[in-house]
Structures are given as structure tokens and as C-alpha cells.
Amino acid sequence: MRYFSFTDEPAIAPDEFYMNEAIKEARLALDYDEVPIGAIVVCKGRIIGRGHNLTERLNDVTAHAEMQAFTAAANFMGGKYLKDCTLYVTIEPCIMCAGASYWTQISRIVFGAHDLKRGFSRINQQITHPRTEIVSGIMENDCASLIKEFFIKKRNKT
Numbered sequence: 780m781r782y783f784s785f786t787d788e789p790a791i792a793p794d795e796f797y798m799n800e801a802i803k804e805a806r807l808a809l810d811y812d813e814v815p816i817g818a819i820v821v822c823k824g825r826i827i828g829r830g831h832n833l834t835e836r837l838n839d840v841t842a843h844a845e846m847q848a849f850t851a852a853a854n855f856m857g858g859k860y861l862k863d864c865t866l867y868v869t870i871e872p873c874i875m876c877a878g879a880s881y882w883t884q885i886s887r888i889v890f891g892a893h894d895l896k897r898g899f900s901r902i903n904q905q906i907t908h909p910r911t912e913i914v915s916g917i918m919e920n921d922c923a924s925l926i927k928e929f930f931i932k933k934r935n936k937t
């Protein structure tokens with residue numbers, strides 16, 4: 780992908796560019812037979828945290844991609860708050876991860892595919908921080924098909 784800029788300022792990569800990075804993380808989860816969900820945290824154009832689902836590998840139901848990315852980003856920032864940061868995640872965060880995002884006070888959450896069963900927006904309550912902007916549907920089909928293919932393969936294995 781190439782970006783063009785008509786000024787001397789560097790071109791700012793769009794949400795699709797960063798979502799593609801989150802998809803790369805999701806593919807890493809596949810290597811360990813994990814449900815392929817990936818996340819990254821971006822601050823001022825720089826990726827400061829990466830994560831993918833590790834629940835099987837760590838035997839830890841809380842080891843979601845978003846949690847890994849939040850922890851990595853906070854370590855990078857040297858503080859627990861992720862103001863001026865954006866979380867990119869391939870699937871709509873669950874209630875736990877949306878709750879964690881509240882504590883980070885992250886500025887934006889951009890997710891790919893909706894999760895009608897486990898996504899945080901299915902409950903009628905504000906879970907994310909009131910200042911957190913939510914964007915959905917970025918590269919939705921790519922994000923969703925990763926998961927669909929995973930479960931189809933799994934079903935065929937047994």
C-alpha cells in the first residue's frame with residue numbers, strides 16, 4: 780500500500796493500515812490454534828503495543844488480544860493511561876476488554892467485525908469511557924473471515 784501526501788508532512792496512514800497490522804497479529808494466534816483475534820495500540824502514528832489471543836497457550840481466560848495490547852502499551856508509555864491512543868482490534872471487544880479499556884481512558888477504539896454474541900455493544904449500558912470514540916466495521920470482512928475459516932477447519936478436524 781502506498782500513501783501520497785501533497786505537503787511536506789508525512790502522510791497519515793488510515794485506519795485500514797493499522798487494522799491490517801491487527802490482522803497480522805490475529806494470524807499469529809492461528810499458529811497456536813488460538814481463535815484468531817489480534818489487536819494493536821497506536822499512539823501518534825506509532826504502534827506501541829501488540830497482542831493476540833493467548834487464552835489456550837496461557838490457560839488464561841483473560842488473555843484476550845486487547846488485554847495483551849493494553850499491557851504492552853502501558854509498559855511502553857510507563858503509565859497506565861492510554862490517552863491519545865487508539866486500539867485496533869479485529870473483532871468487537873467483549874465486555875471484559877471494553878471494561879479494561881475504560882480504565883485505560885483510551886481515546887479511540889476501532890474494531891473490524893461485530894460480535895453479536897459476546898461483543899460489548901450488545902448490552903445496553905455504557906462500558907467504555909465516555910471520552911472513548913468507537914469506530915466499527917473497518918475491514919470487517921477480512922476480520923470476520925479469519926474467524927469463520929478457523930471454526931470451519933476446527934469442525935472438519937473432529
Ligand SMILES: [Zn+2]
Nearest residue numbers: 843872873876
Ligand atoms: Zn475480550
